[in-house]
Structures are given as structure tokens and as C-alpha cells.
Amino acid sequence: MPELPEVETTRRKIEPLLLGRTLTRIEHDAPHKYTDTHRAEGRTVTGIGRRGKYLLLQLAAADATEDDLELLVHLGMTGGFRLEAGPHTRVTLHTDQGAIYFNDARRFGKVAVVRKGEYVAFPTLHQMGPEPLSEAFKEGDFVKAAASAGAVKPWLLSQKPVSGVGNIYADESLWTSRLHPAQTRLKPAEARRLYAAIREVMTAAVAAGGSTLGDGTYRQHDGEAGAFQVHHHAYARAGEPCERCGTPIAKIVLAQRGTHFCPNCQPLKPR
DNA sequence: CGCCTACCCTGCTCGC
């Protein structure tokens, strides 16, 4: 599950491969997942941005008769760019300087072309919360919203209080801030700990190039693996001793997601 | 309107 650190690493890696290139043709199957890609044909990539877990390729208008467009890419669970086609190539971006391939074994990824900023067809992107490593992510706002929130992990996964947090980094941030994933209505001190943990975990994970799991799914186009997985304290460590207290890490299912936490350090408090 | 659940999709692991 590429989350903010993996998507940001991807953004940095593909930027030199796509910036300034002209998209000559886009091929794909499964049209219900890859929409309006033809609108990008003939456009030059003028920038590569990221919002939460979405990559946003800027396709500026050539003249006043056209709209600025964006090519959205969501990597889903297994999506990634490759320099060569493979059995799981779903979308091929042909450019004036060679092709780049979007591979996605489990087909949870998305590619779409929209008018710049027009995200109504993508409600999560449309209502995306602030970037966790930006000035827009304010502790005061976060603490206030957390005070009335439901179970904290699903709340984080909604992308509304903050963007880019997925299953791995939710579990890691909650372990770091010693909060139970199902805790509701965070007290100010708890919310401040979580706010700091999200920034700390995301900063370290971006610096490490993200996390590459045991199955090697989350690699960059050049085969490079992330390094943050060795710093996981909770995610995928069920049964192993908590690094703070030695209690075995528990695994439960919460909001349909595998959820890992220390039952001793992260107690559920009645509210 | 907000919360909850089912579903999408397919490669991989595990047990027999």
C-alpha cells in the first residue's frame, strides 16, 4: 500500500523521466478504471506534484483555447512505474522520448485526466486534508477536530484530518503516540502526541524512501527498495515483543484493515 | 450528514 512516503519517493523518481516530455499516446485496458486519458495526448508534462497519495502530472495548456489539465495517478495497493512492460502493465504512457509503464497487479490503482483542480469525481482527493509535512497542517486544528472524532484509526484513514496516512503509517503513528487504534474523542494531550508522531513518522519514512515489505511490492521503477520497514514498531509485527514494554504486539481487524498495536502501551480508555 | 459495511481485484502463502 503505497502511502505518502512511497508516493513521494515515486514522484521524485519519475520527475526526471517525465518532466518536459510530450505524451504522444496513452494505451490501457479496463476503461472504467482509466478515464479520459486521451485528453492528455499531445500535452507536455509541465510539472509533477503530489497530494496525499495521488500523483498529479501537470499538463499545461499550450494556448488560451485549451484548459490546463492534470493526469491523476493513484498507485492503489500494487501500482508503480516501470521502464519496461510486464505482465501487469495496465497503462502505457508513450512519450516523445520513449515509453513509461504503469504496472498494477491487483488493479486497485487509478489513472484519469481531469481539468486542473476539478476533483469532484474523486471525493477523497476533493476533500483531502492538509499535507502532514506542510505549514497547512496545524496542531490546533488537529487537536480540535480529534476531540469529537470517532475511532482514531479510521478517522486518520479517511484522509480528512491529514492526507497521505494509510494502514502502515497509521499503525506506526498510533504506536509512537501510545494511542489505541479504536480510541475515540482524543484529549488535547493525546492529540498533540499523535500530531507530533505523524510528522515524525512521515519525515523519517520519506527520508528512508518509504517502506518495502517482505513481498517486495513497493519498489521504485529502478528496483530500489525503501528502507523504512526496518523501523516499523507495530505494523506486521504481531506476536513480536513491543520495543517499549515487551508485551507481544496484537493484531485485530478494525474498519476492515489489519491493525497492529501494543495492548499494554496503547490501552483503550473509556470516554 | 456521518458512520458503517461490502465490494473491487489478483498474486501470493499456507495447509492438506
Added chain:
DNA sequence: TGCGAGCAGGGTAGGC
């Protein structure tokens, strides 16, 4: 060795 069951899960639709 072969094979079916179970698992992984972000985002979205739909129900209450």
C-alpha cells in the same frame, strides 16, 4: 506436487 481457501487493503457506493 496440486489446489483451494484465505489474506492483503484504498477508495467508493450504498445503506441506515
